[in-house]
Structure formats: structure tokens, C-alpha cells
Amino acid sequence: MNDIDLSNINITIVGLGLIGGSFAKSIRENINLKNLWAIDVDENVLSTAEKLKIIDKGFINPKFPLQNSDIIILCIYPNLTIKFIKDNINDFKQNAIITDTSGIKHKIVQEVNSFIRDDLDFIGGHPMAGKEVNGFSNSNDNIFYNAQYILTPSKRSNLTNINILKVLLSELKFEAVTELTPESHDHIIAYTSHLPHIIACALVNNVANNTCSCIGGSFKDATRVANINASLWSELLIENKDAVLEEVDKFIGDINNIYKLIESNEQEYLRLYLEKSCEKRKMMKV
Amino acid sequence: MNDIDLSNINITIVGLGLIGGSFAKSIRENINLKNLWAIDVDENVLSTAEKLKIIDKGFINPKFPLQNSDIIILCIYPNLTIKFIKDNINDFKQNAIITDTSGIKHKIVQEVNSFIRDDLDFIGGHPMAGKEVNGFSNSNDNIFYNAQYILTPSKRSNLTNINILKVLLSELKFEAVTELTPESHDHIIAYTSHLPHIIACALVNNVANNTCSCIGGSFKDATRVANINASLWSELLIENKDAVLEEVDKFIGDINNIYKLIESNEQEYLRLYLEKSCEKRKMMKV
Structure with a gap:
């Protein structure tokens, strides 16, 4: 599992709010990768994150980053997570790993798996971290330090992909990554x-x-x-x-x-x- | 109110646990007074506090410190507070101020006032401060910093005495001292x-x-x-x-x-x- 090399991959974060922004900052701080991109509806947030060199490039239109990303981390509301994957299902790169960060898992995993392409792997995730403030300006990689992370792979999830996410998350300094079924979660x-x-x-x-x-x-x-x-x-x-x-x-x-x-x-x-x-x-x- | 001079008074703390110990440490740190004494059933705690020069002297027998103290601060359980004052009612110094620190006030103020000597003034108190650990060894004056303090004077309480306690408490760095009736408290x-x-x-x-x-x-x-x-x-x-x-x-x-x-x-x-x-x-x- 430790042989996994992240240096040649592209990661895209969808939604640069508190959690997405914290992911971007933490990945930039802790991981050597090819490109870190972000998709958001707010042009100002994207250009701020670009200027601060937290992301390499921001996109309003998801097509290019989705077509070229190995890992996509969705940091948006639960129902929007399902909608985003559905609306863009044909644009994801072959064999990409898609994960989310929302606080419920059963409905999301079940619905996404009902329409997902065979080559894609959706592995639900949930960082047990947060703050009483929202938005990119309040994001900070330190909210992840020593926090718990839950992954909820489904039966169709690939073991190598689960391990890639585990390596990524451990680099981001989460205390522990626990696997649960979406229902148990x-x-x-x-x-x-x-x-x-x-x-x-x-x-x-x-x-x-x-x-x-x-x-x-x-x-x-x-x-x-x-x-x-x-x-x-x-x-x-x-x-x-x-x-x-x-x-x-x-x-x-x-x-x-x-x-x-x-x-x-x-x-x-x-x-x-x-x-x-x-x-x-x-x-x-x- | 600021003219009140504490430098010539003796204070006795009854019960050197978490709250009593924190009071002793905070008084020693912040107030110039004549003597700081403590009464406790545990000889070891008293001698530790003496050795650390947190108190001037510790007593198992309450007679001497009560007979010579201007202010007595009880830091023991609610029903024991009532019992202690009752059992020692004849030993308090003339015109002494007695206050307590327990989390209920109506019963204590009512019962103590039913048997208290006319010259004594019992003014209930409650520091909104604590810790999830007990005992003198865990006491620390910093638990009071920026905490709220409630005083519950009764109709028979003397205004000067209330002010003396307020000056004392403000020196101990409580954020604010609020007066409430025992019932409202x-x-x-x-x-x-x-x-x-x-x-x-x-x-x-x-x-x-x-x-x-x-x-x-x-x-x-x-x-x-x-x-x-x-x-x-x-x-x-x-x-x-x-x-x-x-x-x-x-x-x-x-x-x-x-x-x-x-x-x-x-x-x-x-x-x-x-x-x-x-x-x-x-x-x-x-």
C-alpha cells in the first residue's frame, strides 16, 4: 500500500468551501502531485485560490478537469453530489476514483452506483472535522489534523482504489481512516x-x-x-x-x-x- | 467601593479541593492580605498547601481560623455547607462575612439564614468555573480567569459586605460578578x-x-x-x-x-x- 505513488496524478476538488478549501490547502501542503485543480461556481474563490497558489487552476466548466483527473473529491451538499456526478457522468477520465465528503452515505452510494459507469469507482468518504464558520476564507488544513476519516466503499469498489484514498488521507494527517458500510456509517x-x-x-x-x-x-x-x-x-x-x-x-x-x-x-x-x-x-x- | 482594603484581613477557605484549592492559589497570587488559612479533613492536603506556601497555615480543627477570620469561603458540598456553618455557628468572628461556592443557592441561603447569628452575614456565591477532574492537585487559579461569578445576597445582607466580596472576586480575575436572588440563580x-x-x-x-x-x-x-x-x-x-x-x-x-x-x-x-x-x-x- 505504501508503494502507491501520487506524484504523477491530477486531483480535482469540486466545491471550494470550508471542506473543499481545507482539502486543497492540505493537499498543496502535504502532497507532491502533478496538478491540483478545483471546480466551483464562484469565479472569485477560484481566482483567489489560484493567486495564493493553493490550486494550479480553477474551472467553472467541469469538462477539462474531470476529463484529466485521476481522483475527484466532491465537497458539496449531499443531493448536489449525486446531481453533479450524474450530470457529468460522461466526462470523467477512464478508471477515475470519485469520492465525496458529505455527512450521509447510504443514499449517495446507492444512487451514484445505480448510474455510474463500469470503469469508475465511487468511494464515499466523510471527514469528522468541521468548524462553526463556512466558506473558503475560513478553510484551514489544520481542521484535519488528528481527526477521524470514514470511508464507505461498496461491493463494487476496487481494493487498490481504496488503498490509494487511504494513502492520500494519511498524508493529509487524519488520525485514522476507518472503513464502514454506508448503512453503518x-x-x-x-x-x-x-x-x-x-x-x-x-x-x-x-x-x-x-x-x-x-x-x-x-x-x-x-x-x-x-x-x-x-x-x-x-x-x-x-x-x-x-x-x-x-x-x-x-x-x-x-x-x-x-x-x-x-x-x-x-x-x-x-x-x-x-x-x-x-x-x-x-x-x-x- | 475601590477604597476597600484587604491587606489587614484574614481569609479562611473551608475545603481544599478543586475549587477551594483554586481559590487559595488565586488569592495567594493576586491579593495582599494578612493571613490565608484553610480547613480540611485531609492532613496531607493541608501540609502540601503549607509547604507550597499557598496557605499560611492549615487546620483540621476549625476553631482558631474561624475565630480569627474576616472572610470565610466554603468550598464543600451543598448540604455539608449548611452543616458546617450550623456546627460551628458560635466560633465565627464577630461580623464575619461567610460565603460559599456551591451550585445551588435557595436552600442554602434559606437554611443558613434560619439559624445564623445576627452579626454574621452569609452571602451565597457560585463561580461558573470547573474542570473534569477533582481535588487540590488539579486546582489552578486560571480556571477563574474570564469566568462568570454569581453572588446571591439575601435581604439581610449588608451592602458593604457585598462590595467587599465583589472587590475580592474582581482581584481574582473573574470576568464579571452578577447579583441574583437565590431563587433566580x-x-x-x-x-x-x-x-x-x-x-x-x-x-x-x-x-x-x-x-x-x-x-x-x-x-x-x-x-x-x-x-x-x-x-x-x-x-x-x-x-x-x-x-x-x-x-x-x-x-x-x-x-x-x-x-x-x-x-x-x-x-x-x-x-x-x-x-x-x-x-x-x-x-x-x-
């Missing part, structure tokens, strides 16, 4: 990412001026991600509806267990519950 | 502190080994405080039961509103809800 992520975002947004709902003087670290941290990209997240949550609602149900059940212990003054059982939570949190090692 | 804190702790503990309940590779910042941050002092928190939550259960009910209502929007595929209404949350979070300015 969506289920686990409903719990570890979608649920905490829902909680954060619900929790800030009653914040008022007179509450602010009483805000400590616990409230700050639990609501940090309420500073949310509402368009993206309304799409993610609905696209992952079944798993999300199941996790919300489980969580409300857990909250109700604590509620009942408090209500009935069961201080010793409450202490045991909190102690178990404390042990589980320590087990997480993060 | 408990209600607001149920929302801004007790609720996020309950959420964190409920949220880690389903964590498993295969979830860990999918953990990003949102889950880490929302569960940070699940690393909890279970004995202290089981007491706090039950002592503030009415306000806590009311806030949990409201929160479940807010979660259910999001649930229904997802369930019925109301993407545009969901986007608006999340956008409102985002604005509220930005308003918090923390």
Missing part, C-alpha cells in the same frame, strides 16, 4: 453527530439575556455547534431521517430515566447512573 | 448548567467501541462534562429538583419540535428552526 453518525447537533439547537432555544451571566463551560460546549449551516443540516437530518429519529427516541428515553431518578429523590441510583456515564466518557479517550 | 442554573450535565450523561449512555471512530467535535464537546463528580452532582440535581425537572421538560419539548419537522420532511421549516438556533447561539457571544 449513517446509523452511527446519527448518534455521534446528528443527535448532538439537534441537542445543541434545541438547547439554545430558551437562551435569554438574563441567562448569559450564568453560562459556564458545559452550556457553551454543548451548544457550540448550534452555530450551524442551516441549509446543509436541514438536508442532512431529513436524508438520514430513520436513523436520526431512532437515536432521538433512545436519547429521550435516557433523559427520562434520569428525570425519574431525580423526581423520586433516588440519590443513590442517580449517583450510580452518573458514575456509569463518567466511566463511559473516560472510555472514549477523547 | 437556581432557576437559571437549572437551564445553563444542570441541564447540559444531564444531557451529557444521557448522551454517552449508548457509546460503544464501534462508535468511537465516528466521534467528532460535536459529540466530544456535548459529553465533556459527563466526566462528572457523581456524588456532588446527584446531590445538586436532587436539591434543585423542581427547576431541573421544569427545564428538562421544556428541553424535551424543544427536541420533539425538531423531531416532528424531520419526521414530516419539513425541510424548509427545519432550516428556519436551525437558523433561529444559529442566531441565538451567536447572540451568546461566548
